[in-house]
Amino acid sequence: MSIEFDQGKAYTVDRGAPKARNGQGMLAGMGVVFKHFRDAMTKKLDNPSEISGVFTVQYPEERYKLPEAARNFPILLYEDASGQELCTSCFQCERICPPQVIHITQAKDPVSGKAVPAIAEFLIEYDACMSCGLCAEVCPFDAIKMDHEYELSTDVHGGLTIDRAGLMRPISYYEQLAPSFWAEVKDGALKKLQGAIKRRSGLVGIAPQMVEVLKKREPSIQESGVGSQNTAIQNPEPRTEPIELRTQNPEPPSPPTPLPVGEERRSRGEGIAATTEAATPVPTAPASSITDTTAPATAPAIPAPSGDARAEKAAKLVAIRAANAKKNETPEGTP
Amino acid sequence: MPTSQELQINIGPQHPSTHGVFRMTVTVDGETVVRLDPVFGYLHRNHEQLAEVSTYIQSMPYTDRLDYFNSMASNYGLALAVEKLAEIEVPQRANYIRALMNELTRILNHATAIGFLLNDMGAWQTALAFSMREREKILDLFEMASGARMMCNYFRFGGIWRDLPPEFVPQLKQLMVGLPSFFDEFDKLLRENEILRARSINIGILPKELAAAYSVTGPVLRASGIAYDIRKAEPYGIYGELDFDVPIGSVGDVYDRYLVRIEEMRQSYRMIQQIIERLPDTIGGHINPKMADIGKQKTLRPPVGDVYARIESPKGELGFYLVSDGSERPYRYKVRAPSFLNLTPLGDMCRGHRIADVVVILGSIDIVMGEVDR
Numbered sequence: 192m193s194i195e196f197d198q199g200k201a202y203t204v205d206r207g208a209p210k211a212r213n214g215q216g217m218l219a220g221m222g223v224v225f226k227h228f229r230d231a232m233t234k235k236l237d238n239p240s241e242i243s244g245v246f247t248v249q250y251p252e253e254r255y256k257l258p259e260a261a262r263n264f265p266i267l268l269y270e271d272a273s274g275q276e277l278c279t280s281c282f283q284c285e286r287i288c289p290p291q292v293i294h295i296t297q298a299k300d301p302v303s304g305k306a307v308p309a310i311a312e313f314l315i316e317y318d319a320c321m322s323c324g325l326c327a328e329v330c331p332f333d334a335i336k337m338d339h340e341y342e343l344s345t346d347v348h349g350g351l352t353i354d355r356a357g358l359m360r361p362i363s364y365y366e367q368l369a370p371s372f373w374a375e376v377k378d379g380a381l382k383k384l385q386g387a388i389k390r391r392s393g394l395v396g397i398a399p400q401m402v403e404v405l406k407k408r409e410p411s412i413q414e415s416g417v418g419s420q421n422t423a424i425q426n427p428e429p430r431t432e433p434i435e436l437r438t439q440n441p442e443p444p445s446p447p448t449p450l451p452v453g454e455e456r457r458s459r460g461e462g463i464a465a466t467t468e469a470a471t472p473v474p475t476a477p478a479s480s481i482t483d484t485t486a487p488a489t490a491p492a493i494p495a496p497s498g499d500a501r502a503e504k505a506a507k508l509v510a511i512r513a514a515n516a517k518k519n520e521t522p523e524g525t526p
Numbered sequence: 527m528p529t530s531q532e533l534q535i536n537i538g539p540q541h542p543s544t545h546g547v548f549r550m551t552v553t554v555d556g557e558t559v560v561r562l563d564p565v566f567g568y569l570h571r572n573h574e575q576l577a578e579v580s581t582y583i584q585s586m587p588y589t590d591r592l593d594y595f596n597s598m599a600s601n602y603g604l605a606l607a608v609e610k611l612a613e614i615e616v617p618q619r620a621n622y623i624r625a626l627m628n629e630l631t632r633i634l635n636h637a638t639a640i641g642f643l644l645n646d647m648g649a650w651q652t653a654l655a656f657s658m659r660e661r662e663k664i665l666d667l668f669e670m671a672s673g674a675r676m677m678c679n680y681f682r683f684g685g686i687w688r689d690l691p692p693e694f695v696p697q698l699k700q701l702m703v704g705l706p707s708f709f710d711e712f713d714k715l716l717r718e719n720e721i722l723r724a725r726s727i728n729i730g731i732l733p734k735e736l737a738a739a740y741s742v743t744g745p746v747l748r749a750s751g752i753a754y755d756i757r758k759a760e761p762y763g764i765y766g767e768l769d770f771d772v773p774i775g776s777v778g779d780v781y782d783r784y785l786v787r788i789e790e791m792r793q794s795y796r797m798i799q800q801i802i803e804r805l806p807d808t809i810g811g812h813i814n815p816k817m818a819d820i821g822k823q824k825t826l827r828p829p830v831g832d833v834y835a836r837i838e839s840p841k842g843e844l845g846f847y848l849v850s851d852g853s854e855r856p857y858r859y860k861v862r863a864p865s866f867l868n869l870t871p872l873g874d875m876c877r878g879h880r881i882a883d884v885v886v887i888l889g890s891i892d893i894v895m896g897e898v899d900r
Contacts, residue, residue, distance in 0.1 A: 194753045194772075201753030201772040204785040206727075207717055216718030223715045224652060239663040240703035242711065246659050255666075260673035260691065287824055289584040323587030323679045328687070329820045337673065508858060511849055515831040 259369040262324040262337030264317050265293075267358040268365055270384060274401025276359065277334035277380060279308035279387045284326035284335050292316040293326060298395050308387040309396030313358060317343065318351040332387070333380035336365050356399035532560060539568050543646050543885035546895025550872070550884065557880045562873040566866075569899040577859040582608050582683065583823040585859070590677040592861065593897040595635050598627040598668070599839040600897075601681035603861075606762055607835035607846035608683045612828035614817060617810025620685035621763045626698075626801045627671070627680065628837075629794040633705070634664045635840035636745070636787040636794075637712070639892040643784060644716065646889035647725045653715060660708055663701050670694050683823055685813025699802065705795055713788055726780035730875040730887035733778060740871040744842025744864050745790060746891055749775035749782040756838035768797050780890040787892075827854055841865050841892055865897040 194201040209216070227243050236244035248255060265284075269276045280297040298309040327337045338360070345351065366373045387396070394402055534553045538544040547568035553561040573592065577585040582604075589604045590597035602624055609616060616624075638661055641654035665675040671690055672680035680687050716722050732742070737750040747754055755772045757765040773789035775782030817823060828850040836845035842864025849858035868891050876884050 196758045196772070197766070198769045199758075199771040201774050203751075203776050204773050204782065204789050206776065206781065206785065209718070209720065209723060213720055216720050216723070220715045220719050223711055227656070236659075239666075239697060239701035242656075242659070242704045242708050246662065258670040258673075258691065260671065260688065261669060262673040287581075287584065289580060289587050321587055321591075322674065322677065323590075324673060325583070325587065325679075325820075329824065507851065508849060511830055511851060511857065512832055 257339045259372055261339050262327070263322055263341050264320055264338050264343070265315055265326050265335050265358070266338040266360045266365070267313060267355070268334055268336060268362050269359050269398035269401065270381075271361040271363050273388075274397045274405055275384060275388050275391070276309060276396050276398055277332050277362075277384050277387075278310050278313065279332055279334070279383075280310045280313075281308075281331065283329045283331060287325050287329045289323060289325065290319050290321055292319045298391075300392060300395065302392075307391050307395055309391050310355060313355040314352055315358060316352045318348065332383050333376045336369075339368050359398040359400060531555075537884065539565075544888065545642065545893055546898075548893070548895055548898070550888075552876075552881065552884065554881055557882075559876045559879055559881055559884060562876045562884065564869055564872050566869070566895070566898050569895045571896075571900065573900040574859050574861060578856055581824060581854045582826050582828075582856065583820075585856075586681065587677065587679045590679055591896055592863065592900060593839065593841065593844075593865065593894045594676055595638060595894055596631045596840050597676060597678045598631045598680060599837065599844060601678065602628055602763075603835065603837045603839065603844045603846050605681040605683055606837060607833055607848050608826070608828065610835045611831060611833040611848055611850055612683065612826060614684045615814055616684055616763070617812070617814055618764070619689075619805075619808035619810045620812050620814075622801055622805055622808050623686055623690060623812065624681065625764050625768070626798060626805070627668070627678075629797045629801070630664050630667065632794045632840040633791050634661045635892075636791045637661055637708075639840075639889075640712070640716075640784060640787055643780075643886070643889040643892075644722070646885045647722060649716075649722075653712070656708070656712060656715070660705070663704075667694060667698055667701065670697070682813055682817065682820075683826060684817030685811070687812075689812040695802065695805070698798075702795070702798065702802070706792075709788065709792055709795070716784070717788075723781065725883075725886055726784060726890075728777070729780045729879060729883050730890060731777060731779045732871060732875050736871060736874060737778065740867070740874075742842070742868050742871060744838070744840070744868065745783060745786045746842065746868050748772065749786045750778035751775055756836055756843055760836070762835075762837060764801075768800055770794075770797050780886055783890040783892075825854060827852060832858070836862070839864055841894070841897070842868055861897075861900055863897045863900060865891075865893040865895075866900075869893055869898060 230243040231245050234244040236242075236246040267276060267278050280295050282295055285291075285293045285295050292315055294312075294314040295310060296312040297306050298311040299305065300307050322337070324337050326335050343351070362373070394405075397405060532553055532555050534551060536549060537552055538549040539547040544550070549565040549568070551563040551565060552559055571591070573588055576588060580588075586601060586604060589600040592600045605624075608614070637657035638654070641657035644653040645651065668678055668680075669675045671694055672678040672687060732746065732750050734751050737747050738752060742750070743754070743756075751774055753772050753774045756762070757768075757770075758772060770793045773786050773793065775786050811818075817826075828848075830850055830852045832847070832849040834845055834847045836843050838844075843862065844864055845862035847858070847860040847862065848856050851857040872888060872891065875887050879887070
């Protein structure tokens with residue numbers, strides 16, 4: 192058979208013939224296996240051009256260095272020194288997330304009650320996250336990035352709903368994971384952060400793990416606020432109270448379920464970076480209530496299937512097809 | 527003379543040889559298969575309906591989960607359909623990288639398919655270990671480029687997520703040094719093996735006419751002797767510029783399917799060589815500048831119309847049928863999954879063979895249940 196294409200041709204594969212003596216073909220195969228067996232005793236496969244040798248990675252002891260692009264689960268970033276979070280709660284990631292596992296609550300100014308570009312709570316259900324990386328891609332403030340951490344197994348299922356404190360990592364942590372990726376966006380991200388800081392006051396927008404550090408460093412923080420341009424606020428009381436509430440409850444109006452922030456967390460000895468698992472389960476019910484109250488209606492409404500709807504849909508389909516057939520004369524999809 | 531009694535047995539859904547949660551209701555007369563009915567749907571995940579309530583870009587990561595061995599190919603299918611619908615141009619460089627990823631995927635898929643086929647024949651894990659080794663090397667490349675080993679989510683409408691990192695091409699070239707000896711060795715290991723020949727020659731014959739009637743595609747169709755390859759029949763991307771041949775079989779049995787896959791890996795190797803040569807001279811970025819902003823991808827509203835776009839995925843013709851009503855979400859989203867349609871003639875292929883051959887024939891079709899059930 193000879194079929195010629197513009198480039199290349201079709202050819203019939205050679206089915207071969209059995210070897211003259213039974214068992215010869217098998218012995219040839221065994222030779223290959225033996226060669227690999229011998230190599231497995233002596234050498235390790237170092238680069239992709241070799242095809243024999245030990246290629247197993249003895250996992251807990253030795254690990255591959257992950258490439259910069261590697262993505263596992265999302266994390267949030269804060270500036271190392273000031274503790275200011277890059278996230279401004281713009282809800283972009285919450286909207287694009289395909290399995291809808293991101294739940295954001297926007298922070299409010301403790302005095303005026305107006306929304307400020309910071310988060311009060313940020314929940315990601317790691318157990319349903321599919322690590323697609325769209326949230327990191329869409330984030331205009333480069334606040335959400337994909338972590339390289341993959342050892343997240345836990346015996347507490349609820350512990351895989353990670354809250355704000357569990358998600359926060361210093362910028363230096365991400366910079367060490369993906370130096371060139373961060374270098375690309377660094378200037379823009381920090382500039383945007385400065386813009387956001389101007390509109391924050393007090394401890395709003397400070398990473399939870401940095402709150403105590405900052406209080407120690409600057410005892411006047413409750414008076415003046417860190418990085419705050421807003422000096423009009425004099426009374427410290429209204430400022431600290433909502434923050435206390437925030438660490439205890441996701442949001443004052445929601446059911447009073449305690450969120451264990453910064454408590455009972457295992458430290459991995461990675462400096463300031465907190466581990467990603469929450470030690471105790473975080474109830475998901477308040478999470479959904481948070482998003483229901485604050486987030487705009489982004490969840491796509493699934494139309495209830497009914498006879499009318501189906502007929503309507505079918506009619507619409509016919510109309511679209513007819514319109515399309517008129518538009519382009521050549522039918523699509525046929526060779 | 528009394529006839530032996532027919533017996534109906536279930537193979538699967540939880541069975542190591544069914545390549546996932548797949549059930550076959552087999553009626554046997556002694557050891558001989560009289561009738562076989564494939565039963566599927568155990569891994570149904572509502573992919574099409576989910577896509578209809580998601581924006582176009584939100585469906586992209588879900589296509590990874592269709593055929594989880596070839597997420598790059600599934601990505602390509604959706605990207606191609608949406609680009610056709612919204613009339614988005616793809617830069618040359620992006621097209622080259624797309625084809626490169628697809629051909630790497632094909633090598634990966636065929637290597638593991640053969641490995642699993644031999645697993646089914648009883649060559650327990652030996653051949654599979656060799657193919658998994660090559661697969662891991664390719665997955666390392668995927669991880670470097672896309673960030674994930676299996677669920678790549680690499681394609682965007684109008685291009686790809688990021689350009690290749692600088693260390694990608696050197697590592698790919700190293701991989702290419704080893705690949706021909708891998709193909710030869712794989713061939714030597716198996717082609718002349720008497721047991722393999724006995725288990726595969728004249729087993730599960732799918733005649734040309736039947737294959738066409740069942741609209742089987744991919745290596746299974748080509749093994750039956752029909753030189754039909756979408757890359758030739760309806761070239762997409764840069765496949766019109768690449769020089770490659772289409773291997774076809776003569777009998778259409780399990781052995782032919784195995785040989786066609788080996789040959790296809792060699793052809794993919796040829797294509798990757800050509801792509802590596804031309805990649806430095808390609809023009810255009812990794813993505814169409816109009817679509818480079820993810821916000822554009824997110825709010826993409828293709829004009830009203832419907833479109834069918836198809837690619838030659840390693841398993842066959844992967845088609846996406848999309849209907850747009852001008853909104854952000856597809857009005858109808860349909861996947862023509864090659865695994866699913868290649869599976870339908872299983873009953874005809876198995877009839878008259880021994881029950882031990884059923885798993886071999888199933889293995890030779892090369893299915894992924896994620897794609898069959900969607």
